[in-house]
Amino acid sequence: SKLIGIMGAMTEEIELFLEAMTDVKKNVRAGITFYQGRLYGSDVVLCQSGVGKVNASVCTQILIDDYQVKYIIFTGVAGGVAPELNIGDIVISTECQQHDIDASPVGFKKGEIPFAETSVFAADPYLIKLAESYRPEDETIQVVKGKVLSGDQFIADPEQVAELYKTFNGSCVEMEGAAVAQVCHLNQIPFVIIRSLSDKADREAKVNFTEFTKVAAKRSYELVNHMLKQW
Ligand code: ADE
Secondary structure (H helix, E strand, O other), X not given: OOOEEEEEOOHHHHHHHXXXXXXXXXXXXXXXXXXXXXXXXXXXXXXXXXXOHHHHHHHHHHHHHHHOOOEEEEEXXXXXXXXXXXXXXXXXXXXXXXOOOOOHHHOOOXXXXXXXXXXXXXXXXXXXXXXXXXXOXXXXXXXXXXXXXXXXXXXXXXXXXXXXXXXXXXXEEEOOHHHHHHHHHHHOOOEEEEEEEEEOOOOOHHHHHHHHHHHHHHHHHHHHHHHHHHO
């Protein structure tokens, strides 16, 4: 079959999914609650990983080992990095990279995982294809494909954003995607990260994140719904 793991980090990122699910069975592992059930004709396991790369990694490995999910979709919000993107726009990951790994004193590039075969993890072409046919009702919302950057930092500084854009050419920045991507790569599980912008990772990020997380999380949810209905 095609059991699908759906992950979010925060309550706002998973609650709409949980409301829409049927036949829900609940299980807790490593402090994370997993909701097994049905959603738009698919068998899914929904979970709230918690924030950051460690939480995301643990959660991803449990989805793979204990639930044998065949695909993983991460849904949630991010800060904008590409200057043409606005709050509410949606990014479909083409690839993911950790922006905060840095062994440059011993000769590795910033963002490079020492001794690993790759540090940039490609999302699954089929999942990207399911996602990119989405057309929001509001035609002012941009839906783009791009690189998702992740680190254990909430970015709220325009100079840091400019640096991330220049160094890694990211579309958005968040705190889980590249960890999910790396664990999926290690286990050969197809994944995609869907993120709608709650803020632009600048001086207004704190205020905007508070105001726009709910609406951005809903936009990501709508896109993932579209994917499930296409499947
Ligand atoms: N998630 C949403 N906005 C973010 C930001 N500015 N930095 C990191 N993660 C985020």
